[in-house]
Amino acid sequence: MGVFSILRDGLARNRLLGLILAGFALFPVLSGIMDEPFWNDLAMRIMLLGMAAMGLNLVLGYGGMVSFGHAAFVGIGAYCVGISQFYGFDNGWAHIAISLAACGLLGLVIGFLSLRTTGIYFIMITLAFAQMLYFLFVSLETYGGDDGMSIDRADFMPIDLWDPLRLYYLIWAGLVIVSLLLMVIVRSRFGVVLEAIRGNESRVEAMGLVPLHFKITGYVISAMICGLAGALFASWQEYVSPDIMHWSRSGELMIIIILGGIGTMAGPLIGAVAFLLLEEWLPELMHLVAPAYAENWMIIFGPVLIGVVLFARGGLVGLLARIGGRRS
Amino acid sequence: MSVQARTGPVLSLAGLNKSYGALQATGDVALEVAAGEIHALIGPNGAGKTTLVRQIYGSEAPDSGSIRLRGEEIGHLSVPQRVRQGIGRSFQISNVLADFTVIENAVIAEAARTGDAFRFLRPAVSDPVLVEGAIKILSRVGIEGRADTPVSDLAHGERRLLELALALASDPALLLLDEPMAGAGPEETQHMIGIIDRLRGDVGILLIEHDMDAVFRLADRVTVLVEGAVIASGTPDEIAGDAAVRAAYLGSDDDAAA
Numbered sequence A: 001m002g003v004f005s006i007l008r009d010g011l012a013r014n015r016l017l018g019l020i021l022a023g024f025a026l027f028p029v030l031s032g033i034m035d036e037p038f039w040n041d042l043a044m045r046i047m048l049l050g051m052a053a054m055g056l057n058l059v060l061g062y063g064g065m066v067s068f069g070h071a072a073f074v075g076i077g078a079y080c081v082g083i084s085q086f087y088g089f090d091n092g093w094a095h096i097a098i099s100l101a102a103c104g105l106l107g108l109v110i111g112f113l114s115l116r117t118t119g120i121y122f123i124m125i126t127l128a129f130a131q132m133l134y135f136l137f138v139s140l141e142t143y144g145g146d147d148g149m150s151i152d153r154a155d156f157m158p159i160d161l162w163d164p165l166r167l168y169y170l171i172w173a174g175l176v177i178v179s180l181l182l183m184v185i186v187r188s189r190f191g192v193v194l195e196a197i198r199g200n201e202s203r204v205e206a207m208g209l210v211p212l213h214f215k216i217t218g219y220v221i222s223a224m225i226c227g228l229a230g231a232l233f234a235s236w237q238e239y240v241s242p243d244i245m246h247w248s249r250s251g252e253l254m255i256i257i258i259l260g261g262i263g264t265m266a267g268p269l270i271g272a273v274a275f276l277l278l279e280e281w282l283p284e285l286m287h288l289v290a291p292a293y294a295e296n297w298m299i300i301f302g303p304v305l306i307g308v309v310l311f312a313r314g315g316l317v318g319l320l321a322r323i324g325g326r327r328s
Numbered sequence B: 001m002s003v004q005a006r007t008g009p010v011l012s013l014a015g016l017n018k019s020y021g022a023l024q025a026t027g028d029v030a031l032e033v034a035a036g037e038i039h040a041l042i043g044p045n046g047a048g049k050t051t052l053v054r055q056i057y058g059s060e061a062p063d064s065g066s067i068r069l070r071g072e073e074i075g076h077l078s079v080p081q082r083v084r085q086g087i088g089r090s091f092q093i094s095n096v097l098a099d100f101t102v103i104e105n106a107v108i109a110e111a112a113r114t115g116d117a118f119r120f121l122r123p124a125v126s127d128p129v130l131v132e133g134a135i136k137i138l139s140r141v142g143i144e145g146r147a148d149t150p151v152s153d154l155a156h157g158e159r160r161l162l163e164l165a166l167a168l169a170s171d172p173a174l175l176l177l178d179e180p181m182a183g184a185g186p187e188e189t190q191h192m193i194g195i196i197d198r199l200r201g202d203v204g205i206l207l208i209e210h211d212m213d214a215v216f217r218l219a220d221r222v223t224v225l226v227e228g229a230v231i232a233s234g235t236p237d238e239i240a241g242d243a244a245v246r247a248a249y250l251g252s253d254d255d256a257a258a
């Protein structure tokens, strides 16, 4: 089986994800017709957050590892761009390579130290590492400390990013690559073993495999995907601050995954769409209905999330599948 | 391979001890399983049978003593290392991959057996090479007909068979079976007895079983464990006639073992 037939096969099994990616490809046409350039901006944010959530989903959904610190990898990915530029290093491709390497290495170290624990201890250790990195960057005055650092849109030779639409498609291409990569990995021997470990680690050991090796590898891949999202995020936001790795950002990624459908291919992306649209619209809606509470749109969002968790097992993907009468 | 490795026992335990606080779960146990023999380990509830199996398997460390597989000390090895050295295990409580289908369970076991599980590209479950090996794994216990069934839909007995198939998947030299018929119906038990019987000669089996009928039909040798210690070891006939065994385990009334 060649690479192309593997990819074709993967896409055929993940029509929903293919559909969403196609939707993002065509979306700028719509926002162009409607003359709403801000929509593209929102779509880019959705894609970036969706990409990070997809990375986390590999360990959280498929591997069953509840990592509560993945925003740290997004942050490190973004800071790699900022810091590279700080030292006069401008090539965007190199930034991405540095982000991937740094997050891979960091994922290896954190994974190695934390994956020996499980359950609540694992959650706490990953959170602790993320908090350490957060406060490290708060204290690094050289790189802006609390205030963060501004970033120039990087130089992605030969693509000149002066046109925001080019950045849009750069992000889109990154999302497509990540999607295809995960699609293939999840069905490979490695991916199947990772999923088996989630359900029954001792049986996998009894087969003569070392679960830790698979978990660490999955953790590294996941960290690198989040790093890529972070690197692109830096170019999109043209700014990075420690806020990007605040623990609540890690929580947001988990919420997105649960909302969209944990352990599914399309779930994180659908979750990101739903999450950011709600975040965008709920305050406006509240303004109309109850202006005094507009700040507290989370009051509505919380129950929505609880509703999804309680009544839509499998998140929005599960809901869509039930409506469509078939599994995606 | 040494001469002993070819002709000696597949498993030999010597001076094995394990205590949980004041409780001696394993007391100076010595035991041998000859290559290809079925060696039954019996004893009342809480005698320390599972604890002993866990020490052989590597999920529990003994306080002292030696564990040799084909003459080589394995006490320092991890569980996966011991599995790769030739130990297969079925668990007292069913332990299969419950979220997967029967064939997927076997495909993963086959990928593990061939040592090629670290691959990221080709889909595993539709890989013809793996599927072929997986069908072989399933047919050893006769459940290849249930290949596409999700494990959650299997009858209890079929689950036990799948578990046995997975334990055999790595072609072990020593098979640790912890109550393989537990909870199975009479027909399933007979089926399982037939399958274990046919393994005789291919693989050394340490069989923990409470069903005395099964034990006396299958075992070449029987070892009796009471409160962590071996109180008798011998052929089924010797054990059935052993006064200490009858007193301590089989009950003092006559013909309990018949």
Ligand SMILES: Nc1ncnc2c1ncn2[C@@H]1O[C@H](COP(=O)(O)OP(=O)(O)OP(=O)(O)O)[C@@H](O)[C@H]1O
Binding pocket: B020, B023, B025, B043, B044, B045, B046, B047, B048, B049, B050, B051, B052, B092
């Ligand atoms: N991890 C542990 N900590 C403390 N005590 C333990 C532990 N594991 C087992 N024991 C004790 O060791 C003794 C032997 O237990 P084990 O499970 O080996 O018995 P068994 O012979 O397999 O019994 P059964 O026939 O009921 O399966 C029991 O008294 C049990 O309570």
Ligand SMILES: [Mg+2]
Binding pocket: B049, B050, B051, B092, B178
């Ligand atoms: Mg037991």
